[in-house]
Amino acid sequence: METRTMDYKNYRQNTTDKKHKFKIKYIILILVLAIFVYLVIRYFSLLSAILNPKALQSYNTKTVNLTNSYNLKGNLYFVKNNNLWDITGKKAIQITHTNDISDIAISKNGKKVAYVHFHTNFSNLYQMNINGTNVTRIVNWRDPNINNELWSATPTYSPNGQYIAYLTNLEKIFTGVHVAGMGIFQISANQTYLSSDQALGPNYYGETDLVNPNPYTGGDAGVTWPNPNFILYTSYIYWTANLAQPDSQIMLYDFATGQSYPVTPLKSEAMQPRLSPNGKYLAFLERKGNNNANLYTMKFNLQNILTHTETSSFNTYKKTLQTVYVGIESHPTWSPSGNNLAFMTLTNNSFDIAVVRVTINNKKNNLNFSDLQHVTRGSTLDSTSKMYWMN
Amino acid sequence: MVIDFDNLQHGQHQDVQSSIMKSPRRKKRRWLGCLSIFVIFILIIFLLLLKSGYVQVISDLFQITGNTIKQTKVEQTLKYKYDKSNTFTNILILGSDSDAKFNPQHLLTQTMMIASINPSQKKIYLISIPRDFWIKIPGYTLNGGYSKFDTVSEIGGIQLTRQVVEQYFGIRIDYYAWIGLNGFINVINKFGGVYVTPTHPVMDWAYPNDLTGNPQLINNLINLYISPAPQYMDGFRTLEYVRSRHGDLQGDFGRAKRQQQILTILKKKLETTETISAIPSLFNSLTQYVRTDMSIPNIISLATMAKGMGSTPIQSIILSPPKYSSLSTTTNYDPTLGQYITQDIVEPNWPAINNLFSKLYGN
Numbered sequence: 001m002e003t004r005t006m007d008y009k010n011y012r013q014n015t016t017d018k019k020h021k022f023k024i025k026y027i028i029l030i031l032v033l034a035i036f037v038y039l040v041i042r043y044f045s046l047l048s049a050i051l052n053p054k055a056l057q058s059y060n061t062k063t064v065n066l067t068n069s070y071n072l073k074g075n076l077y078f079v080k081n082n083n084l085w086d087i088t089g090k091k092a093i094q095i096t097h098t099n100d101i102s103d104i105a106i107s108k109n110g111k112k113v114a115y116v117h118f119h120t121n122f123s124n125l126y127q128m129n130i131n132g133t134n135v136t137r138i139v140n141w142r143d144p145n146i147n148n149e150l151w152s153a154t155p156t157y158s159p160n161g162q163y164i165a166y167l168t169n170l171e172k173i174f175t176g177v178h179v180a181g182m183g184i185f186q187i188s189a190n191q192t193y194l195s196s197d198q199a200l201g202p203n204y205y206g207e208t209d210l211v212n213p214n215p216y217t218g219g220d221a222g223v224t225w226p227n228p229n230f231i232l233y234t235s236y237i238y239w240t241a242n243l244a245q246p247d248s249q250i251m252l253y254d255f256a257t258g259q260s261y262p263v264t265p266l267k268s269e270a271m272q273p274r275l276s277p278n279g280k281y282l283a284f285l286e287r288k289g290n291n292n293a294n295l296y297t298m299k300f301n302l303q304n305i306l307t308h309t310e311t312s313s314f315n316t317y318k319k320t321l322q323t324v325y326v327g328i329e330s331h332p333t334w335s336p337s338g339n340n341l342a343f344m345t346l347t348n349n350s351f352d353i354a355v356v357r358v359t360i361n362n363k364k365n366n367l368n369f370s371d372l373q374h375v376t377r378g379s380t381l382d383s384t385s386k387m388y389w390m391n
Numbered sequence: 392m393v394i395d396f397d398n399l400q401h402g403q404h405q406d407v408q409s410s411i412m413k414s415p416r417r418k419k420r421r422w423l424g425c426l427s428i429f430v431i432f433i434l435i436i437f438l439l440l441l442k443s444g445y446v447q448v449i450s451d452l453f454q455i456t457g458n459t460i461k462q463t464k465v466e467q468t469l470k471y472k473y474d475k476s477n478t479f480t481n482i483l484i485l486g487s488d489s490d491a492k493f494n495p496q497h498l499l500t501q502t503m504m505i506a507s508i509n510p511s512q513k514k515i516y517l518i519s520i521p522r523d524f525w526i527k528i529p530g531y532t533l534n535g536g537y538s539k540f541d542t543v544s545e546i547g548g549i550q551l552t553r554q555v556v557e558q559y560f561g562i563r564i565d566y567y568a569w570i571g572l573n574g575f576i577n578v579i580n581k582f583g584g585v586y587v588t589p590t591h592p593v594m595d596w597a598y599p600n601d602l603t604g605n606p607q608l609i610n611n612l613i614n615l616y617i618s619p620a621p622q623y624m625d626g627f628r629t630l631e632y633v634r635s636r637h638g639d640l641q642g643d644f645g646r647a648k649r650q651q652q653i654l655t656i657l658k659k660k661l662e663t664t665e666t667i668s669a670i671p672s673l674f675n676s677l678t679q680y681v682r683t684d685m686s687i688p689n690i691i692s693l694a695t696m697a698k699g700m701g702s703t704p705i706q707s708i709i710l711s712p713p714k715y716s717s718l719s720t721t722t723n724y725d726p727t728l729g730q731y732i733t734q735d736i737v738e739p740n741w742p743a744i745n746n747l748f749s750k751l752y753g754n
Contacts (some may be wrong), residue, residue: 026428034435103618121614151594151616169594181592219592221619236591236619246590246645248619271619285621290655293588293621328586330621346586351623384620 064092064379070355072375074336077106077113078344078353079385084113084132087353087375096132103154106130106388107161112189114138114155114164122149125166127189138164138191151182154386156225157189164189165210165225181219184211184233184253211253211260220251224386226275230254230302232263232282234271250284252305261305264298265314272331275300276338281367283324283332283341295324295332295343297367324356324369330383334358336391342375344383351383352376454678457686460567463554465529472561472745473752479507479514480693482685483556483567485544486575486650488599498569500544500552501634502650505560507752510696516751517654519647519709521716525736526559534723539736561745562752566685572602572634574680576626578657584625585656587632590649593617594638598631629653643737644711651707658705661697708747715743 064080068090076087082102084095102123103116114127122142128135141150155166167182210231211220222234231253236246250263250273264270269287276283282300285293299320324332328346335342341358344351353375359368474481486502500522507516522541531538531546544552553564570578579585595615600608615635617628624632633653639645685693712718717740722733 023424026424030428030432030435034432118616123616149614151614153616153618181594219594221592234619246641246648248591287588287590290652291586291588328588328621346621349583349586351621380623384618384622 064094064381065377066090066092067374067377070373070375072355075110075390076333076342076353076375077104077388077390079104079382080379082382084115092376095130098132102382102385104385104388105155105157105164106390107157107189108159109161110390112157112161114157114166114189116153116155116166123152125152125155125164125187127164138187138189139168141168153182154221154223156223156231158186158225159228162189163187165223165231167220167223181236182221184220184223184231186210211251222272224273224275227279229256232273232275234273235260237266248287250282252302254306257306261308262314263300263305264317268317270296274332274334276334277336278338281338283334283343285329285332288326291328292326293328293330294326295329295341297322297324297341320366322367322369325354325372331386333387333389335389340389341369342387342389344381344387346383347374348378350378351381352379353381353387453687455681456683456690458682459684460548460550460553463550466554466557469554469557471557471563473748473754474562475754477563478511479509479562479752480696481562481565482506482508483553483564485549485552485567485569487544487569487571488601497545497548498571500541502647503540503552503556504647504650504654505556505562505564506654507562508693508696508700510700513700513703515658515700515703515705517651517705517707519651519707520556521647521710521737522643523735523737524710524716524739525719525721526555526739528555529558533726534721537721537723539734559739559741560748562748566683566689568683568685569681571680572630574677575633576602576630577677577680579624579626579629579653582657582660584623585629585653585660586621587624587629587653587656588621589617589619589632590645590652591639592619593632593635595635597637598635602627641711644709647709647711648707651705651709655705655707658697661694706751710739710744712737715740715747 062081064085064087066087071090072087074088078085078087079101082099083097084101084104086093086095100117101115102118105114106112107114111130112127113130114125116123116125119142124140124142125138126135127138139152141152151167151169153167155164157164163186165184165186168185169182170185211233220233220235224232226232233251233253234248235251236248247267248269248271249266250268250270251260252263253260263273263282264284271285271287271293273282273284275281279302280300281297283295283297286296288294297320298317301316304316324341325343325345330344330351332341332343334340335355339358340355342353342355345354355373355375356369357371359370360366361368482505484502484504484506485498485500487498488501503520503522505516505518505520507514507518509515520540522539524540525537526540526543527536528538528543528546529536529551538546540555543555547554549567549569553567557564593615594617597612598615600611600613603611615631615638617632617635633646633650636642636646641648683690710716716737719736719738720733721736722731724730725732
């Protein structure tokens with residue numbers, strides 16, 4: 001009887017142990033399966049990314065990050081977060097803190113800054129000292145005498161600093177016609193905003209109408225005034241008989257004749273011209289493919305441009321076109337000596353400043369570009385505003 | 392049951408054991424054990440996924456995806472002229488004007504594109520259909536049955552739009568994807584914005600200011616200016632860039648070109664891991680603004696397909712004048728206004744379009 005009891009106890013003990021082992025086995029199996037499924041999910045690239053979200057952009061948007069490898073001679077002015085900045089030596093200085101500055105222009109003596117303040121529906125033209133003081137409004141396109149609010153953009157100083165040329169759609173209020181682009185107007189840099197009771201007329205603020213967008217053009221942009229005798233600008237053209245797609249070309253407005261002449265051929269999609277200090281080379285961008293804006297240079301031969309024929313000025317373009325940088329670039333600017341070319345370039349989701357050394361290759365009669373260096377990184381600069389490199 | 396343990400033979404022990412374990416009570420216990428183990432297993436997986444936010448993502452994703460719309464009777468019997476061997480995956484992309492102005496099921500589609508992917512032949516097409524294409528719409532009674540293409544969705548929803556596209560262009564539409572204005576803004580923002588070299592300065596004196604949330608401003612218009620310089624655009628700016636048409640001398644065709652430019656930039660963005668990582672918050676913010684009949688496996692399959700075709704250029708086509716259409720006007724009686732109205736339309740050049748589709752898709 002005792003034996004039977006013992007056997008039964010042993011049997012119960014055995015079965016209980018086996019049941020425990022059975023449960024433990026299942027728990028281990030479940031855990032292994034759970035870990036396996038979790039790892040599979042993590043392994044799968046799409047879901048892995050879901051489980052590990054990363055920020056698309058992690059730049060410090062408040063400061064300018066200098067690379068410290070470039071010692072900049074002179075002052076390089078640019079815009080970031082709608083404020084004026086200056087890089088000199090190995091320092092970046094924020095000049096304004098008003099968050100209202102776009103489309104800057106610096107006078108040739110380096111003392112004045114013209115800029116545009118964009119609002120919803122309109123934009124006004126202002127001027128201030130280079131240190132951000134003495135702000136004066138030059139045009140107010142929200143004047144009660146004007147039915148329609150207007151735009152002003154991309155100002156540029158005349159070489160003597162007495163005038164500002166800028167873009168505006170001022171024609172609209174005189175003609176009543178909606179012009180698809182803006183024309184180039186000239187205005188005195190010494191005036192301040194006049195009272196609103198001034199009579200409305202073609203020269204509302206004393207403007208001189210230099211270049212009107214022609215019918216079936218897309219207007220003008222990127223104005224610079226490198227020489228007392230001419231202005232360089234970009235003309236956008238499209239929807240003509242032979243052009244199914246938008247196009248742009250660099251044009252020269254000659255003050256002597258009041259005429260505009262093409263500098264680059266149609267279908268070059270050229271824009272943002274910047275003449276070298278010696279007036280011999282032109283830096284500019286060309287729109288390529290779906291979204292690129294590559295940086296190029298070409299020789300600048302004023303005489304060929306003014307006596308424009310297909311074979312003269314466009315031959316200069318065809319024969320002297322040189323690629324400087326490929327990607328998405330913006331607003332090239334020459335150093336005061338002409339030995340360096342600075343430009344904004346899109347790198348790792350940020351527009352930053354790069355500089356390339358420029359030397360003349362006498363043998364090949366062209367330019368050499370070398371020693372490309374990034375001046376800033378991850379600084380998300382304003383690529384729609386021009387840069388100015390001053391002494 | 393009495394068991395004589397003393398007289399059990401070799402092997403009989405196990406039989407007894409198994410008979411005990413196989414008893415109904417034991418079976419029930421085992422079943423309950425398995426169930427509890429399964430529940431624990433599911434719970435562990437759920438907790439792991441919940442912790443990572445994946446459950447919310449899936450929930451949001453289901454609101455966007457799987458919005459299947461039944462084939463019409465015409466579609467069921469339709470014989471497609473092109474791509475008969477189904478080598479392309481064709482997606483109808485529809486973009487609508489302000490969601491607040493229209494019945495959500497019957498929106499005016501300002502943007503209509505056919506996106507076609509053929510991984511084996513390494514081909515990607517993006518074909519824009521002009522909104523003013525003047526076509527005969529099945530079941531429509533006014534104007535002799537004719538209306539602009541963008542009204543098809545207003546008349547018969549996405550179902551009729553898909554049928555009309557299939558009938559006129561002779562290809563099968565596998566999926567549709569509809570996006571509203573706020574959805575577009577959110578998509579671009581979640582992708583971290585885009586870097587764009589505009590094709591020209593954009594100036595629009597009548598840009599709709601309908602996204603302020605203020606119902607009184609729905610029909611309000613503002614001035615718009617976008618510089619032509621290469622630049623960063625957030626979602627709102629990108630929408631302005633692709634939506635503006637009044638200052639564009641090419642009107643709707645110029646707008647279609649800008650839309651294709653942004654889609655091509657987005658395709659490049661999709662190829663990066665950083666963008667994929669933004670997907671959770673993307674789905675979370677898109678539930679009200681995006682609809683598609685694609686399922687989650689469909690989307691994953693397409694994303695994998697697109698990633699595999701990374702360097703394949705997109706062939707962008709706009710069915711614009713002078714090759715594929717011509718500009719015209721038509722005067723018709725509008726019963727709602729009680730008068731005749733003249734409107735600008737785009738007459739499709741069907742022989743040229745058929746020739747194009749035959750070349751692109753093959754017979």
